[in-house]
Amino acid sequence: MQNLLRFICWKSCVLVVFTLGLSGMCSAQKLAITMDDLPLNGMLPPGVTRAETTKNVLAILKERHVPPVYGFVNAKKLEGNADGAEALRLWAAAEPVGNHAYSHMDLELNPPEAFQRDIEENEPALELLAATDNWHWLRYPYLHEGDTVEKRRAVRAYLKTRGYRIAQVSLDWEDYLWNGAYARCAAKNDATSIAWLRSSYLNAASAFLDLGRQQAKLIYGHDINHVLLLHLGAFSSTILPEALDLIKKKGFKLVTLEEAQSDAAYEGDPDVGLHDAGTLLDQWMQVKQIKYPEHAEKPYKEIAAICQ
């Protein structure tokens, strides 16, 4: 009898260890980092260049062995801007580029035809910059995919005929908010405020990484591969090492955009007109009328007021 009990105990222990091991192996969720608004989002501190900022970010990505990171370009920012052109040249020599529309046009404020022209106006720069023809990815400016279903369908059909894939987003903590604030605080040499920017950024990042995973489970019944939206700006090279540590600590494995979006979740289309609906997951939450789990909000007011 005692032997039998011992055997059962041993078997269940093996089962527990095996299950835990397996769940540990499976919990590394895939995540692709993407960067918008190249050559640069927001303001820079005085004396800091776009090229220098880009070089610093590229060095971190290389040192951390981050798989290729798509940078989404608005070529209008290059007009009369040699620093911007140099920054973009540096980026494209190291990482892939994609289309973010020439003038960062808002599809909610414009008809599909004008939006399509803005996409095409961006193409010569991408053609010149990209080492291969892998630039046929569109990241919608403001993540606005169309405030009417007709617009949404028209642009999607157009993208398909031109060989574009939509670079979706599942994770977003509006990191751009910190770019301008950091530029102001760095100009004032305000170390206390910069320390607060770091901690508030990492708190928001942590909360919204968790929220994205919860959203995926509510929508799909399981977690999915994720695509994270960041913006290349003044704060990026300062905070990126800690952001990468956090992403790793949360159990994510960094992959390419192609690999992340090979998940079947990215084949779905909410196919409705939506106003400022946010990420693909936010869109589905709205369409399926799923209640948001409790989560921390971003400190909009404090960020806007700091170092003014």
Ligand SMILES: [Zn+2]
């Ligand atoms: Zn943008």
